[in-house]
Amino acid sequence: MTNVFSLYSTLKDRISRREAQVSTVGLGYVGLPLALTVSESGFGVTGLDLNADRVAAINAGERVVSYFPETRVSDAVASGRFSASSDPAVLADADVILICVPTPLSDTREPDLAYVVRAGETIAKWLRPGHLVVLESTVWPGATATVLKPILEARGLRAGEDFFLAFSPEREDPGNANYTTQTIPKIVGADDHRSRDLVDLFYSQFVTKTVPVSSLATAEAVKLAENSFRTVNIALVNEMKVAMEAMGVDVWEVVKAAATKPFGYMPFYPGPGIGGDCIPVSPVYLSWRAKDVGSAMPIVDLARLNNDHAPDLLAGRVAIELGKAGAAVKGARVLILGIAYKKDVEDTRESPALAILNRLEEMGASCDYHDPYFPVMPVTRDHPGLAGRQSAPLTDEALAAYDAVLVATDHTNVDYAQVARSARLILDTRNVFDAKGLCPEQGAVVKI
Ligand SMILES: NC(=O)c1ccc[n+]([C@@H]2O[C@H](COP(=O)([O-])OP(=O)(O)OC[C@H]3O[C@@H](n4cnc5c(N)ncnc54)[C@H](O)[C@@H]3O)[C@@H](O)[C@H]2O)c1
Incomplete structure (x- = not known):
C-alpha cells in the first residue's frame, strides 16, 4: 500500500519538474486565464468545461475573451500543452485539478x-491517490472542508492521507492591464501541511509570490474580506456623493485630493452601483456564514443594501434631471452609454446599467444602449427580457435625438468628444467628461 509520504514526494517531484498534468474544471473568466498561465509555464493542461461551444471555440484557437492578446489561445493550443x-x-x-466553477447567489439571494x-x-469519480485538488471558486469559510471534502471522500479516499486538498x-481583475494571473500574489491554504506545501509549490511555478495561510477556511475568508472591504467602501463613497452634493461639494474632487494622502486612505470612486x-x-457569502455561526455583519449588510438600491436611486435622479431639462421621464428617449458592469470588459453580470435601463423603462422612458463590447444585448439572469436588443450607433444625428445620454460605464474606446458635441443632456455617473476636460457644445453635463 502506498503511504502518504510517497504520494506527497512523487507529486512534489512531478510539480518541481513541471511534469505534473493539470486539469482546470471550468474555463470561464477565471479558469481559462489560469489554464493558459499554467500551460505557458510549461505544464500540460486540459481544461474541462460543460459548455461544448466554448470548448470548440477554444480548441479552434479563437480569442474567446476580448481583453486577451489576439493569439494567446491559439498559441497555447498550437504549443500542444493545452x-x-x-x-x-x-x-x-491529471495530477492537479483546479476547480473554477461559478458560485452565484440562489433565487433567495443565498x-x-x-x-x-x-x-x-464529477472529480470524485476520477479521484485517485496522489491527486492535488484545489478549489479556486469563491466560497464561505468552511465550505471546502464541510461541503467539497465529504463529496471527494465519498468513495473512501481521505484528504491529507490519500489525496491533497487546498483552497x-x-x-x-478582468481587464486590468497592470496585473495578471502571474503578478497577483496567490493566497494558498490547506488544513494539513502536505497539502499546503504542494499547493504552495504548484502556484510558485508560475506566480511571482504565494502567500501561504494556515487553513482552508482562512484562505476562503481572505477573499471575502477583500471583496467586502470594496463593497463597504463603494457604498460609503456613493453615500458621500449624495450628501456632499447637497453641501455643494464635488465628491470627485474630494476623492482626488484625499488620495494624495500617502497613508491611511485609499480612493474609491462613485458610480451607478456594483456589478460583476x-x-x-x-x-x-460572508454575512450568511456569519449568521450561520451565530454572529452578524450589519455594516456589510447595510453596504449591500445601499449598493443594491444605487440603480433605483440613479433612475430616480435621471427622472429629476430630465424634468429640470423640461422633459417628463414618461416618453423620454434615453441612451445608456455602457452596459458592462465596469469599463473595458465584456461582462454584464449583475451590471447596474441594466437595472437602471429596466427601471427607466418601467417609468415610461424609451431606452437604447451603446456598448462597443456588446453589439447585441446578451441574455442575462436578472434581465432576460432585454436580450437581443442592438447597440445603437453613436452618430451626431442619433445622439441629438435623445433627451438624455446616461454614462453608466466609462469604456475607453468610446468617442466621448462626439457625445459632448451632439448630446443635449449628459448625465455622467463616472466623471468622464470633467476628467477629460470635455465641455458639451450645446447641452449640459450633470454629474449624478
Ligand atoms: N470573474 C471574475 O472576475 C472572478 C474574480 C475572482 C473570483 N471569481 C470566482 O471564480 C469562480 C468562477 O467564476 P468565473 O467568472 O470564471 O465563472 P464563469 O461563469 O465565467 O465560468 C465558469 C465556467 O465553468 C463551467 N462549468 C460549470 N460547472 C461545471 C462543471 N461541473 N464542470 C465543468 N465546467 C463547469 C461553465 O460552463 C463556465 O464556462 C466563481 O466562484 C467566482 O466568484 C471570479
Whole structure:
C-alpha cells in the first residue's frame, strides 16, 4: 500500500519538474486565464468545461475573451500543452485539478454551491491517490472542508492521507492591464501541511509570490474580506456623493485630493452601483456564514443594501434631471452609454446599467444602449427580457435625438468628444467628461 509520504514526494517531484498534468474544471473568466498561465509555464493542461461551444471555440484557437492578446489561445493550443474538453474522463490523466466553477447567489439571494457540488461529484469519480485538488471558486469559510471534502471522500479516499486538498482564491481583475494571473500574489491554504506545501509549490511555478495561510477556511475568508472591504467602501463613497452634493461639494474632487494622502486612505470612486461576479456576491457569502455561526455583519449588510438600491436611486435622479431639462421621464428617449458592469470588459453580470435601463423603462422612458463590447444585448439572469436588443450607433444625428445620454460605464474606446458635441443632456455617473476636460457644445453635463 502506498503511504502518504510517497504520494506527497512523487507529486512534489512531478510539480518541481513541471511534469505534473493539470486539469482546470471550468474555463470561464477565471479558469481559462489560469489554464493558459499554467500551460505557458510549461505544464500540460486540459481544461474541462460543460459548455461544448466554448470548448470548440477554444480548441479552434479563437480569442474567446476580448481583453486577451489576439493569439494567446491559439498559441497555447498550437504549443500542444493545452487543450479543452467536455469529457470528464480527461481528469483520469491529471495530477492537479483546479476547480473554477461559478458560485452565484440562489433565487433567495443565498450562497449557491450547486456548481461546486456537481464539480466535486464529477472529480470524485476520477479521484485517485496522489491527486492535488484545489478549489479556486469563491466560497464561505468552511465550505471546502464541510461541503467539497465529504463529496471527494465519498468513495473512501481521505484528504491529507490519500489525496491533497487546498483552497486558493482567485483574485483576477478582468481587464486590468497592470496585473495578471502571474503578478497577483496567490493566497494558498490547506488544513494539513502536505497539502499546503504542494499547493504552495504548484502556484510558485508560475506566480511571482504565494502567500501561504494556515487553513482552508482562512484562505476562503481572505477573499471575502477583500471583496467586502470594496463593497463597504463603494457604498460609503456613493453615500458621500449624495450628501456632499447637497453641501455643494464635488465628491470627485474630494476623492482626488484625499488620495494624495500617502497613508491611511485609499480612493474609491462613485458610480451607478456594483456589478460583476464578485463584489455583489462575496459579502452575501460572508454575512450568511456569519449568521450561520451565530454572529452578524450589519455594516456589510447595510453596504449591500445601499449598493443594491444605487440603480433605483440613479433612475430616480435621471427622472429629476430630465424634468429640470423640461422633459417628463414618461416618453423620454434615453441612451445608456455602457452596459458592462465596469469599463473595458465584456461582462454584464449583475451590471447596474441594466437595472437602471429596466427601471427607466418601467417609468415610461424609451431606452437604447451603446456598448462597443456588446453589439447585441446578451441574455442575462436578472434581465432576460432585454436580450437581443442592438447597440445603437453613436452618430451626431442619433445622439441629438435623445433627451438624455446616461454614462453608466466609462469604456475607453468610446468617442466621448462626439457625445459632448451632439448630446443635449449628459448625465455622467463616472466623471468622464470633467476628467477629460470635455465641455458639451450645446447641452449640459450633470454629474449624478
Ligand atoms: N470573474 C471574475 O472576475 C472572478 C474574480 C475572482 C473570483 N471569481 C470566482 O471564480 C469562480 C468562477 O467564476 P468565473 O467568472 O470564471 O465563472 P464563469 O461563469 O465565467 O465560468 C465558469 C465556467 O465553468 C463551467 N462549468 C460549470 N460547472 C461545471 C462543471 N461541473 N464542470 C465543468 N465546467 C463547469 C461553465 O460552463 C463556465 O464556462 C466563481 O466562484 C467566482 O466568484 C471570479
